[in-house]
Each structure stands twice: as structure tokens, then as C-alpha cells.
Amino acid sequence: MIKAYIRVSSESQNTVRQKKALKAAGCEVFYEEKVSGKNTERPELQRLLAELEEGDIVIVHEISRLSRSVKDLIDIVDRIKERGACLKSLGESWLDTTSDNPMNEFLLNIFGSLAQLERGLTLKRQREGIEIAKKEGKFKGRKLEVVEGGKKAEKAAQAIDWYKEGKSVRYITKTLSIGTGTLYRLLEREGLK
Incomplete structure (x- = not known):
């Protein structure tokens, strides 16, 4: 059976784009959630991994939907393989464990590391920008939701x-x-x- 894992980071984001592409790729069962990908303690991901059967194929829209760290990505891939299932990514054609190809394993490690590096660099740039804005008196932090006259x-x-x-x-x-x-x-x- 072809199963899809769909994830966005927050309630305000929608999953339509991912779902449409995954349906077109032949997915029959969908595991969908709106939660940060910073760790693997995600209810739908855990349910997907628990319900995998031999011969299943898990498809994700892109690798970042599955994991943000190389360690977690490798752990998830290993758990999928242990169940006799395979993993494919629509966004990264090299991520395809449906065949026993050592090159896929190598590329998985390389590109997973690059994704983690990019995430780290983004966070570093964000912190640097916030520090500069604070020094210039422009950064006030996240908008306070509990305000006078507001709903809260x-x-x-x-x-x-x-x-x-x-x-x-x-x-x-x-x-x-x-x-x-x-x-x-x-x-x-x-x-x-």
C-alpha cells in the first residue's frame, strides 16, 4: 500500500499543496499533522510507523516534511526498512529506498546533512538579525496577543x-x-x- 506522510509546522499553514501532489503520486492512505518537525514525537508519524506493513511505500512531498535532523531522518528510514517498507520523496528523486542501491544510502546521508546545515545557518542568521534589531531598538519580540480591547x-x-x-x-x-x-x-x- 502507498502511504503519504504530510506535515506543516503550524495550524495557520495548510497541507493542500502536499496532499494534491501525493494523491497524484498514487497515495492511498494519508497521515497528516500540523506540528513542528524538530523531533520525532509526532502522533501521526508514530502512527504511520506503527501501522507499516511489509511492502508498503511511504511517500513524502520533501525530506524536510519528514525530519529536520540527519539523526532523526536516519532513524526514521531505519524504522521504515525494519518493517519491510520503503521510502520515497517527491522533491528529492535520489531519496528512494525501493531498490537496494548503496548510492541512495550515501546520498541520504549527504543531503540530510546539508538540510541540517541549512537549518542551522538560517537560525544563526535569524539570531544575528534579532541582535542587530535589538541594538537599534527595532526589535520588540513577538507581538503580545493578550492586549486591551482585543479578544483576549x-x-x-x-x-x-x-x-x-x-x-x-x-x-x-x-x-x-x-x-x-x-x-x-x-x-x-x-x-x-
């Missing part, structure tokens, strides 16, 4: 009141379902931190 103004008011009453940060963030960073930025804005 009531949460903001409640968080401030509870903080003033001495409730713990953990209690406030868990009860109101807001992030710790969001709470601290809110308190900083209010002059409480």
Missing part, C-alpha cells in the same frame, strides 16, 4: 489581577491557557516585572 483583553485583566493577588505564574498560565512568555510581557507592559 479579559484574560489579560484576569492575569494581572491574579498576579497582584499573589497567585503563581504557573497557576495563571495553566488556568488562562496563556504562555509564560506572554504573561511576562504583559506584566512588563503593566510595570509589574
Whole structure:
């Protein structure tokens, strides 16, 4: 059976492009999720790996949808092979384990390393850009979602009141379902931190 693994990093992204290409490639079963690829603890990926049967082919739109690190990629490929299944990528024609070709294994390691390097360089450039923007006073951090007049103004008011009453940060963030960073930025804005 031909199975597709589809992933985007956030809820705001959509999977239509991947799904269309994978359907055209003959995929019959789809494992789809909206979650970061920074580790392999992804529910749909784990379900796919658990449900693989001998002779199955897993197809991904591109290697970055499956993994961001070489170690995780190699582990995933090994788990697929252990089940007697194969892996193919639409975006990287060299990634095709349907035949026992040592060149595919070699290229998998090389290109997996290059993908990891590119990710690292991107993060480094991002950090450098943020540092420069901070020095110039242009970087304010992520936009604060809990703002006055906004949809979450009531949460903001409640968080401030509870903080003033001495409730713990953990209690406030868990009860109101807001992030710790969001709470601290809110308190900083209010002059409480």
C-alpha cells in the first residue's frame, strides 16, 4: 500500500499543496499533522510507523516534511526498512529506498546533512538579525496577543489581577491557557516585572 506522510509546522499553514501532489503520486492512505518537525514525537508519524506493513511505500512531498535532523531522518528510514517498507520523496528523486542501491544510502546521508546545515545557518542568521534589531531598538519580540480591547483583553485583566493577588505564574498560565512568555510581557507592559 502507498502511504503519504504530510506535515506543516503550524495550524495557520495548510497541507493542500502536499496532499494534491501525493494523491497524484498514487497515495492511498494519508497521515497528516500540523506540528513542528524538530523531533520525532509526532502522533501521526508514530502512527504511520506503527501501522507499516511489509511492502508498503511511504511517500513524502520533501525530506524536510519528514525530519529536520540527519539523526532523526536516519532513524526514521531505519524504522521504515525494519518493517519491510520503503521510502520515497517527491522533491528529492535520489531519496528512494525501493531498490537496494548503496548510492541512495550515501546520498541520504549527504543531503540530510546539508538540510541540517541549512537549518542551522538560517537560525544563526535569524539570531544575528534579532541582535542587530535589538541594538537599534527595532526589535520588540513577538507581538503580545493578550492586549486591551482585543479578544483576549479579559484574560489579560484576569492575569494581572491574579498576579497582584499573589497567585503563581504557573497557576495563571495553566488556568488562562496563556504562555509564560506572554504573561511576562504583559506584566512588563503593566510595570509589574
